[in-house]
Amino acid sequence: MRALTLLLSCLMLMAFRPVFTAEPIPPQVEARMRGSSYPDGATVSLGELRYLRLSYYDFNGVPQTGEMVCNAAIAQDLLEIFQALYEAEYPIRSIRLVDDFGASDDASMLADNTSCFNYRLVPGQGNLSRHALGMAVDVNPFENPYIDTKGVIRPPEAAQYADRSRDFPHKIDRQDLCCRLFLEHGFMWGGGWARSKDYQHFQK
Numbered sequence: 001m002r003a004l005t006l007l008l009s010c011l012m013l014m015a016f017r018p019v020f021t022a023e024p025i026p027p028q029v030e031a032r033m034r035g036s037s038y039p040d041g042a043t044v045s046l047g048e049l050r051y052l053r054l055s056y057y058d059f060n061g062v063p064q065t066g067e068m069v070c071n072a073a074i075a076q077d078l079l080e081i082f083q084a085l086y087e088a089e090y091p092i093r094s095i096r097l098v099d100d101f102g103a104s105d106d107a108s109m110l111a112d113n114t115s116c117f118n119y120r121l122v123p124g125q126g127n128l129s130r131h132a133l134g135m136a137v138d139v140n141p142f143e144n145p146y147i148d149t150k151g152v153i154r155p156p157e158a159a160q161y162a163d164r165s166r167d168f169p170h171k172i173d174r175q176d177l178c179c180r181l182f183l184e185h186g187f188m189w190g191g192g193w194a195r196s197k198d199y200q201h202f203q204k
């Protein structure tokens with residue numbers, strides 16, 4: 001039985017074909033986004049957005065294919081960055097649309113989900129987030145929380161990861177491959193900001 005399980009997992013691995021594609025938002029994806037990550041009155045048009053399929057290695061080292069919505073302006077960057085991460089077997093918990101989490105940034109972060117587009121405001125502020133334009137990506141957000149100017153940690157459950165002098169798996173810092181790739185592609189890293197710290201966040 002164990003040999004059979006091993007054989008099956010080997011076959012699955014052999015059958016896995018990584019995918020890195022960008023396309024206009026397909027109708028089924030639009031249906032999931034409307035009234036969710038893409039509310040009525042959103043000032044970004046769907047035509048400016050792209051639907052990506054991105055393969056990655058999960059925290060168990062198993063290859064998976066996820067989905068992401070981003071601005072067309074950064075689609076090529078993201079294809080190249082996530083392909084490089086895949087080739088390095090860089091572990092990512094999951095890459096799912098925030099619509100799978102009711103477009104709740106808190107729920108998506110709590111699930112440690114990597115995502116990009118969400119038409120929302122900056123938490124605690126009145127201005128639109130770069131995520132609202134699909135110009136920002138959050139990677140492994142639970143291990144890489146957002147700490148606002150008042151020191152509030154988001155998600156609050158990730159308080160143990162707020163101390164960046166500690167070493168732990170999936171920590172994003174300047175030596176981290178993911179961070180280096182985003183910087184090479186001209187993104188800014190939220191972990192380098194002077195006042196708030198957003199360790200999961202890369203924006204262009």
Ligand SMILES: [Zn+2]
Nearest residue numbers: 136137138201
């Ligand atoms: Zn972010």
